[in-house]
Every structure is written in structure tokens, then in C-alpha cells.
Amino acid sequence: MMKPKRRLNIRRTHLATLLLRIPLLCLAAIFTSGCINNQQVRDDDASLLNSPTTELDCSKYKHPYSLRDYTILGVRVVQINPFIYGAKAQQIADTAIEKANSLDRQAEAWKAKSGACFGKGEYGKQIADKYYWVKEKIYKKKAEIEEKLAKLIARNKALEAEKNNFDNWRKNNKGYLARNVGGMKLEIIWISMRDILNQPAMNTEFHIEATNNTNSEILMPRNSRVWGYENGSDVGGQLPIGVSLTDSFGNKYKLTSITPSFLGSEAKGIRPEQTVTFKVRFGDAPLKSAKAVRLVIDSAAFGQKASAAFEIPIEAFYYDSQK
Structure with missing residues (x-):
């Protein structure tokens, strides 16, 4: 009757030993995995540190349009000087406004072609200053044209009213x-x-x-x-x-x-x-x-x-x- 008890004790001992080994194996696996992951991070960091850095090249020659180009564009804006008069005043003003808008679109296209270099670096900042200078010229020119047209329309209305009033007075x-x-x-x-x-x-x-x-x-x-x-003068x-x-x-x-x-x-x-x-x-x-x-x-x-x-x-x- 004693032999079965001994076998049972042996089995219990083996089971306990096995249960103790399982956590140790898990810890070893976790530790090994962590070491591998940490080593990978260190390797990645070293790779980034050792790789050559690339800076954005925004030198003068990376801008398709120069400061001189922007200056000429601004001069073209200033040269829009319509003589707004007569029955075609609205048409003349509309044509002038469209010229200003066309130059505005051109300035926007030039800015877009400078890409990420617009406003970057010394030359890029100069380009940005010229761009905003042109934009201001366009804004003022359009305001000037609209003001001239508004004055002419008001003047024509006043003249029409004046003419009608005089005609009524003249009849009598x-x-x-x-x-x-x-x-x-x-x-x-x-x-x-x-x-x-x-x-x-x-x-x-x-x-x-x-x-x-x-x-x-x-x-x-x-x-x-x-x-x-007199005396040969041309005055x-x-x-x-x-x-x-x-x-x-x-x-x-x-x-x-x-x-x-x-x-x-x-x-x-x-x-x-x-x-x-x-x-x-x-x-x-x-x-x-x-x-x-x-x-x-x-x-x-x-x-x-x-x-x-x-x-x-x-x-x-x-x-x-x-x-």
C-alpha cells in the first residue's frame, strides 16, 4: 500500500518543478526580445546620426524669376493709366482692371514656381519682398481705377440731372x-x-x-x-x-x-x-x-x-x- 503514495509524490514533484520553469522561460523570452528591440533602436539611431543631412538649396539660381523680373512687373502695373471718359468709361475701366488682374495672376504663378524657397534664405526673402511690393501696386492701381470710374459716373449723373433741369427751365x-x-x-x-x-x-x-x-x-x-x-520767339x-x-x-x-x-x-x-x-x-x-x-x-x-x-x-x- 506504500508504493502508490511514493509514485504520487514523485509526480507532484515533477509537476511543481515544471510549473516553476515556465515563468523563468517566459522571463527569458521577454528579456531576450527586449534586448533585441533595444539593440534595433540603437542601431536605427546610429544609422540616422551617421547618415548625411540634406539642406534645402534656396540659392539665387533656384528662383525661376529674378528681382529684376518682379521690378519690371511692378512697372507694368504702374503703366496702367486709362483715361476713363465718355460712354465707354465702364468698358475702359473693365479692360484696365483685367490688365491688373492678369499681372496679379502672373505674380502668383511666379511665387508658386519658387516653391518652398519663397521667403527662405537671403535671396528668397528679397523675392518675397518684391512679390508683396507688386501685390501692393496692383491693389492700389485697381482702387485708383475704381475711384476714377465712380467719380465719372457720379459726374455724369450730375450732368444729366443738370441738363434735364435746365431744359425744363428753358422751356418757360x-x-x-x-x-x-x-x-x-x-x-x-x-x-x-x-x-x-x-x-x-x-x-x-x-x-x-x-x-x-x-x-x-x-x-x-x-x-x-x-x-x-515776337522777335523770332517761339513762345x-x-x-x-x-x-x-x-x-x-x-x-x-x-x-x-x-x-x-x-x-x-x-x-x-x-x-x-x-x-x-x-x-x-x-x-x-x-x-x-x-x-x-x-x-x-x-x-x-x-x-x-x-x-x-x-x-x-x-x-x-x-x-x-x-x-
């Missing part, structure tokens, strides 16, 4: 605006008080139709004289003459231009039944507090053989003064 007051003198019918068809080419100073401009109502005479206007060109010009403007206070307004101008020696005059529209401009606007203005056209200024005077109420100039 033609007696103030028409004269028949010296073979010529003179009629004021428009009075304008607006700045010229968006200049801040006010001007007064009369549009006067001159019609030769004779049937047998060619009338020769004379409303300009030559000054200078000189023409001055308008023959028309004056004063207000009820006695203030005199300077005559600045008459179009068309005649020296009196031209080969052609105004033929019977022919009408010529003269534009007479003075360098200031009548005082609103004046009761009236007096426009005098001297004899022969528009071809007529006698002088003509117009007494024009101030309401013809300032429509809000109408009662």
Missing part, C-alpha cells in the same frame, strides 16, 4: 436765352457748372448756337487773338476774346476758352442757314446770392455784326432757387 424762359442780332440768331441751349476732367475748381460753360439767318452773307467770327511770337499762343460775364454784384468772371476759336482770318466762315455751336467757358461759377448774370457777346465774336447781351436770372444756374 426762352426769352432770356435767344437774340437776333446782326444777321445771326444766338441762342443759349445749355448752361453747365461742373468741374472739368474731375478737377476740384468749378467752371461755368455756356453752349450757344449761332445760326446765320441771312441769305447772302458768309459771316466771319473773330473770338481769339494771338499773343507772343506764344491764342487767347479767347469777345465774351464777358458779370453778376448783379458787379463781379467779373474770367473767360478761359471759346470753342471753336476763330482768329478772323480763316478761309471759311459761317454760311447762310448754317449753325455752329460755340462752347464758352469761364473760370468760376456765379454767386448763388446774385439776382442775375449778364453775358455780353461782342460784335463779330460769333460772326454777328452787332453785340448781344443776355440778362439771365440766377435760377438758370441754381435750380433749387426757383420759386
